[in-house]
Amino acid sequence: APAFAQDSEVNHIAVLTPEQPNDFGWNQQAAKAARAVGEALSIDVTLASGLGYGDVRPTLRELAAEGADLLIAHASGYNTTAPEIAEETGVPVAIVDRPDLMQPGLVADYTLSGHEGAYLAGVLATQMSRSATLGIVVSGEPPSWNSQSAAFAQGARASDPDIELRYSVIGPAAYADAAGARRVTDAVIAAGADVIFGQGNGSTFGILQAVETNDAPDGGKIWFIDVIGDKSSIDGGHLLSSVVWNLEPVYRAMIEDLGKGTFGTRGYSIRLEDESLYLLQSEHIPAEVWERVMEVREQIVAGEITVEPKFEAEAVRALMTAVSD
Amino acid sequence: MESLLTTPFLTALLAGSLAAGLPLLLAGLGEQMSEKAGVLNIGLEGMMLLGAYCGFLGAWSSGSLWLGFLCGMLGGLALALPMMLLCVWLGLNQIVVGIALTLSAEGLTALLHHVQFSQSYPRLPRVDTLPLPLLSEIPVLGTALFDRHPLVYLAILAVPLLAWLYRSSLLGLNLQAAGDRPAALDAAGISVIATRSLAVLFTGAMAGLGGAYLATVGAGLFVPFMTSGAGFIAIVLAMLGRGRPLWVLLGALLFGLCLSLTTALQVAGLRVPTDLVQMLPFAAVMLLLLFFGRRAALPAALTRPYRRGER
Amino acid sequence: MSAQHQGKAPPLIRFEQVTKRYPGVLANDAITLDLHAGEIHALLGENGAGKSTLIALLSGMQQPDAGRLLIDGQAVRFSSPRAALQAGIGTVYQHSALVPSLTVLENLMLGRRWWQGRRQSATRRRFTALCNDLGVRLPADALLSSLSLGERQMVEIVKALWEGRRLLILDEASAMLTSAAVSDLQRSLTRLAAKGMAILFVTHKLPEALAFGDRVSILRAGRLVASRSAADLHRRGAEQAQSEIISLMFDAPSTATAAPAPPPSFQEKAPVLRVQGLRAACGEQEPQLDGIDFSLSAGEILGVAGIDGNGQRQLAEALAGQRTTLAGRIELGGEAVQAKSVPQRMKRGLRYLTDDRLGEGSLPAFPISLNLLLKRVGDAPFWRQGVEQPREIEAYAQQTISAHNIRAPGPHTPLGSLSGGNVQKLLLARELEGQPRVVIYNKPTYGLDFQTQQLAQEAIRRQAASGVAALLISPDLDEILALSHRVAVMAEGRIVGIVNNGPDARQTVGRLVVGGTA
């Protein structure tokens, strides 16, 4: 394998995901991007999915031995392990959420944060809310959720300083707790929210279900704003938008850097600017609202508005309190 | 902050406690009967999960919640059947079989979901409730507790019913004898195997129903591993109940209340770590045991298979 | 006193060439035996002869490997206890068949089909009636676990009578009863037989068998060796009858048939055990042990009489160290030991033979060899530096098995497959090993066959003669009077009197026992 790694040509990449790539979210977007890149550059792609959050060393070592030229470890749970295996096998890895571990030629980081998109979602939600109350429901508090929750709050507040925010975590490690998600969302809706910004895995579907089966205080519809993936194909009429992460440019850049020998010298991210991050435009968004949102997008791209990502749960909660007081 | 103390929010919290507690109550009541009869059913989690899957499938494909509940019970039964066969009839180790059944239910339902639903994630329409006359008019409590799905009332009705069964029926005597001294029951001419089989099947059906409620009324959809440990919590509640259904009800409600409390605190913007709030119910029970420690006696023959004439 | 039965009518029950095997044992070997309505049939045999096995076949607990069972001349097959109950056969098993966590009445309801009601008042009425028949008073609503062993045994009998309309089986049902209760039982059984019921009665007490039985059958090593009518036996006189039975039960003619010799006269020496004002921790439902005073000299046997369940067991446990002493002193050889642990007291020569043989005295699933050493775990030469020495352990077991005539396939046999009597032989061997100074015997001979009983009593006497002091707890007054130098009587957790053994001891003790309970 080390012989391969010295060869700057990339013929084979492998992506490791914790869950099955059919979640319309984190896992599916990675698989989709890898396949697209593979097709475009005619590279072999191995998908190792559903690996869970346990020890992926065996899989990493095996994929390295099978001749992968790049291992994309697509879970923050893998970001301590993968660099160690890169060291051991000499095969470059890409990890998430640990820019401090970057190593030229060996380890690159792509800390994904949709905060810019979430800011837009906050703007959108404020425009759409009739009760001036927004809900945020998350399955846990990993950094990528936190930065989006925070940015959503900031975007909402920028649009309307008096907006109310209702924030709730379903429970620790409640990735599959759809019933819990439903229950918590019910409560958040009962607390006045008529737009819900939801982040979760399996539990997202519980949030969706709550949104679809509850009425807003004024008897109208409740809107749902999703993250990462695009659930339009299974929408029941409440999917207002989604902060979509498109990983294709990210993976493509990694491969290019490998070829150029600059891998590991820079991190990758998703940004509004290059469309690796965008807000899904559903048919439910009125044109004038969308226009307003796009204006803000331009301002962000132009650097007139800067959105600082906040990864700490504490920071997120502080923001919620500040807003709701 | 005061703006949060609205009727809808309080109602949602209370209703949420009930919704979270109900699957625990149903499965816990089921487990209690097995335990009374001397069978420790560690496969409860699996039975709930299969019940959830079958319940959802039934409700979704037939459009009737009640058919869904029936399917859920059948799903639970389908897993209780091997438990009965292996543990009660053949006397295999209850913990081994229980864990195996849970693993198989986890694997099977996730596989089936993968094949069937992973592209479409179907969801059920809104569930109709049955407001109880008069009671449902009470502010807050009324809608939270007395404007629910009829299964909720049935589940709560099951508590006094089971309490009566254990205290005042012959079946109750048989169950207790099967758990405390099966040889005596056998000598009295009642089949220990049949008594225990009945209890195990009941457990399966109740756990399946609990799972079905979770998937249909609770979540409105099925996702893999969605019971996320509820079965094990129900086992603990059943044991803490010391054979009394009322205690299972109280435990399940306390548990649901703690979950709602977590939500309430967060929505109110209070910065309490969720992990800490989740520890509350168990920490409280452990402290109670520590300071008011008393013999939490379990049936003497719990986990022991019965074979006639064995010394 | 026996009801005559017609020779022509088929017997109520007939065993026909019935055979039952257990691994390594032929427990019942081609037994052919008749039980007639209106007849009390006493079944005798040494420990492990196969009596309980025969009963298990009749009560549906076991099925024969060969042979048939006939009722009224019809072949039947009892696949479960229910089948036997439905045929009108009620059984009191050697090991309790009641649920301790249910009340007496609930225990009696057990067995009805679950869809039938509890019929509380009807059950209570029938219970009262049966109790009256038996001449006993039992608390209907008390938890069974709160009853004494003797009371429980009466409940077992009531329960057996509940379904046993045609045949009543009693497997050593009188072992826990005082002699007064045994006479009551005898009267009731006679009355039942007179009404046309058949009764199968297992006992190790020969006089009891001769007094109750219309017919006496004897098993030896799984075979029926004799079946005699009581009339025949009585004709030859009690002495003669007993010695004939004994020689049938045991291979060799018995030498121990003579009535036990009165105990040797005993001179007071310095006490080796002195108990003063002892109060011990007792559960709510137990008699409260309080104010116990007595002393025991080397070589002395102090009998403890009284109705079972009046604190005898609590006293034994408190002395042995299994129960916390709340007040008072226990001096062993002049040293206060009330704060010492069980093994510390054991090291100082105190031994306790428990009456709960399978419940606490031994581990049925463990091999005989380890059961023999349960109280010496870690001691040389069986363990060295804490490591087991299998050869020493096996050799010791082998030697004990043969020295104490324990019927067992080998040292590795699980203790649980031994018959009740052989378990007791093993425990006796274990407690008397080494250099005891004081031994507490709790019902040392119950369930032992006649010969083993004699041997055990002989061993107790021999120990005393060699200077070992003994506390002998027994519900059997004859045994106490045959062995003891003095007799203490217990009632409700106290010693109500201590009597020197002698010609009128029986009367005095009897009076104290009754007075204590009044």
Next chain:
Amino acid sequence: MTDIPQIVGRLLQALLPLLLALACGALLLLLLERDPVSFYATIIERGLLSRLGLQESLTRSAPLLLLAAGLIVAFRAGLWNLGVDGQFLLAAVITAALAPGLAATLPPWLALPLAMLAAFAVAALWAALPAFLKARYGVNEIITTLMMTFLGISLANLLIKLPFNDPATTSPQTLTLATADRLPRLLGSTVHLGLVIALLALLLVHWAMTRTALGLRLRILGANPLTARHVGLPVTGLTFLAFGLSAGLAGLAGAVEILGVWGTVRADWNPAYGMLVIPLVFLARFHGGAVIFFVFVFAVLSIGGETAARRADLPNYFLLVLVALILVFLALTEWLSARPLMRKRG
């Protein structure tokens, strides 16, 4: 001495259920339109025969063996310690929190054992409450240990998120022990010293439980606490000892996994190995040798199975079903092999 037929019998008894379970699994694979032969071949090839895979299987076995050792102590003493997962996790967190500091100040031959000792102690302490409740009030330990697991998992997460959080990482996790400071690897492989520790611990436990006076005392307690009291064993002390040893070994499993493999613990990490090891220990009838065999089979299956599932384009969930089948068939053969005896005894 065991003779040849007996060994063959034992092997058959262990292999037959495996084969039967694999056959059932094959049917399921056929239903899913996959080739069972190549599926199983991949498992064996990857989990057992390839150099890399074998090393992974051995590495995976280490914590499982230690957990099994702990369970053997408890189960033989009649204590149903179903809380090993909580004990494991808590000890892992403590190890991860202490190890980097220790490694920085002390030489490795001192730092690593100290970390393990701390893990052992913390886990043993965590089990002291169930032990106390059992010894003092007779509170059933199945309930208390299960509850302590729920509590332990939450507490572990709390510790990671608050006091032990590595400020350099965004997702909550403890400081990371440098690869060079971890348990040494064996003979240039990827297998770490923890495997040797685990094997030694397991064999020692097996020997102690079956061949020593202490082991016999614990077994007496396990067989019947009343007997233990009657023969004068210090029941309270033995209960604490058994719980402490059992939990301590589970803690050691956590330490070995962290010091040998992970170097750190992330929030919400819970491999829940206990739930898998518990049935294996029962099936092995608490016998050390049999446990080693079962644990290794399971490790091969989980390492090889992951690859096989990926190559067959099946979700990993399939392996859960396979493991469940194996457990059931193992239990069934156990029953069959015990039956002739049962039948004669009635």
